[in-house]
Amino acid sequence: MDGAHGSARLSGISKSFGAFMANDDISLTLAPGSIHALVGENGAGKSTLSNILYGLIKPGSGSIEVNGKQVSFDSPRQAIEAGIGMVHQHFMLVPTLTVAENIVLGSEQTALFRPLPMRNLERGIVALSRRHGMEVDPRALVSSLSVGGQQRVEILKILYRKARILILDEPTAVLSPPETEGLFGTLRSLAAEGRSIMLITHKLDEVLAVADTVSVMRRGRLVGTMPAAAATKVKLAQMMVGRDVLLRADNPPGESGRVVLSIDNLNYATPDKRRRLQDLALKVQAGEVYGIAGVEGNGQSELLSILRGTRDPEASVSGSIELEGNPLWSLTPDRIAALGISIVPEDRLKNAVIPELGIRENLLLGRHAEQAFHRGFGFDRERLACETERLVSEYDIRYGAEGNPPLSSLSGGNQQKLVLARELERPGLRLLVLAQPTRGVDIGAIEQIHRRIIEARRKGVAILLISSELEEVISLSTRIGCLFEGTIRHEFSEREVLRGRLEGSGFEKEIGLHIT
């Protein structure tokens, strides 16, 4: 093995979908030993570019050189053989297999019926993971791992296949701050051995913290490449969006009204008796944003499933949960929606959209019971088309095709914008529950989305915001509850939040103490 050195050079890469140029004449060099960040608005063409390098999409024109050799991939298999590895945002692991089994899956190097030398493998995996600061137990089942743990398995999997060029598409979107720190340590250590790493992210702080070089894309074009040391957050944001961006939306204090959602003594235990919520209590008033800060896995998903009426029927739950005095227990999701409750779930692809259907049909999902969309036994298609058009322009949802393209052809961030638009525009909205509302959304769109949220708040909607993004929680919330192991461990009052907002990172640290 000639070390772990890897480099790639993309020259003049173009790719169009129909008349729409997703990548327009892009040239980029990934140098050995460096972390190269790729940033840009939603739909700028980042995923397209990385998919081209990984052999998932064939470029329309342009050439790719890997380790000095001209290549042309027909499939990811060839890319993998050439030493390229990719971690997708949506993990591709088999949950019922162990970590070690997942890692060797697809590259078993023994005769068909000979057992795999698992012992050796496990030892190798432990050594590899230690060297790069990744904690994993090779015998653990993947289903028992946290998101961060699963991501480490994905990285180990591509290292096991001797990848020397690593592509990570929005790897930190689902990680908690300490997990992100861990990942960056790993990436630095991998780069130090000569690998080259392409990191796609929307979080500019991360770019500045970990990358050596940064490239900015806008509307399919590369608008600049510079050393990360020479970049600032404001400058990058400007290059991405093409205008000045308010990094923190203006959030004047408002009037909070009656209590809309009140949760008391809420307990939740999984069928195998693990307690996920313990005596959780909180109240959300009309016209306020109640922010729940916390590391994922501290009961957020369970709370959401109760609010939504989709909790595991075998889980044991107790306590009270009321919307303006009416119990929400045992209501089905359609009844809950009809009460004027909108929920943006954390896992968009799984819970909020149907990728195969068009954007119009997706706009209807969960709102299909609204009379306004009905005509006869079916839907009022014209009205639906109009409404879609309105939301697409108001929420600046961008996509290449005309008409009603399938949702899957929208970039990740634009899918998220569509879900938000749909939920924010629900008629008679009283309670809005947002879980990770800006996950995967670019900095310009975050600004817009935050403005919309604040606008809804001012109109008197009660908003429950669940986010692992402390900055987001701080800049939007009226009050903040710190969720730890299924209970609100500490609550910051409106006054404390207002003061903390001015304080900056000190306040983040203070919250951090209550959630770890």
Place this chain on the structure above:
Amino acid sequence: MTPRNLRPFIPIFSVLLALGLGSVVIAATGTNPIEVYLRMIRSTFGSGYGFGQVLFRTTTLVFAGLAVAVPFRLRLFNIGVEGQLLMGSFAAALCGMALPAGVHPLLGVPATLLCAMAAGSLWAITAGWLKVGYGVNEVISTIMLNFIAQAITGYLLTNHFAVPSTVHTPAMVPGATLPGFDQLLGLSWHAPANLSALLAIVVSSATAILFYRTRYGYTLTASGLNPEAARHAGIDTDARILWAMAIGGAIAGLGAGNLVLGYKHCFESGLTTGAGFMGIAVALLAGAHPVWILLSALLFGWLDYGGLTVNTLVPKELFMIVQAVTILCIISFSAFFRGRPAK
């Protein structure tokens, strides 16, 4: 891999390829395949009798295909159409026997059809209920229910209802039967094609409307494509599963309208001739689209009857091989092109 605008032609390619391969099988036995196919065309579409036979078989296959297509909207494989058709036919025959002799057709026919639908529905919904309540895979349960249906109808027929020393039930009252096209239009086809052919067209259009033009159809589509998201959107996916199976079973039962009400006027052993299984191939070739099912059923109906007419040129067993090869080709060829991920 395939460009979007080529997709609609996949079934046509598949059929052509299948006919080609069938020719190879025929040619291998020393017969000229072109002669065989020409004879098939002449003897089916060339005469009223042949056409009526094809139409008759097509009608059953339309019902069978739709009975597969409706549950497939939810990604459920209804392998149990054969059993549902058997139960429906048996129920229809019994109902038609039990009705008073002078019943008016406007009363007798709907009542008999309702019985058939209810029986088919009940049989299918059993599988749905096992799936929703206990997570039993519908493929396994519907296959098992086929066996049970076969056994029950066989037992009841031989031990209780058959006319002594025959294998069929007594004839139904005239008011429970559907007229054939001969009777209806004054033709002399002497073929079993009957009014239920029109019923098949109506049911297929109704299914298309249900799928593509109603809100309920939208919720079915959503539940099939992403059940998790559908549940979150307030769609009761379990109820959809039960209903889709129930509707599928009812349509399978309607097949009795053709076989029993329109033709035999009684239940007879071997009545269904495997049409329920053929329905799976019909639906697959049509991509489970209710309107394309009409065409796809016509193709299979033609192969089914056409095979009989070339008996003198090609042995019956050999033609069964040709039929099976054709089905296999069609299924695998379409799966090969459709089954790939979009990118």
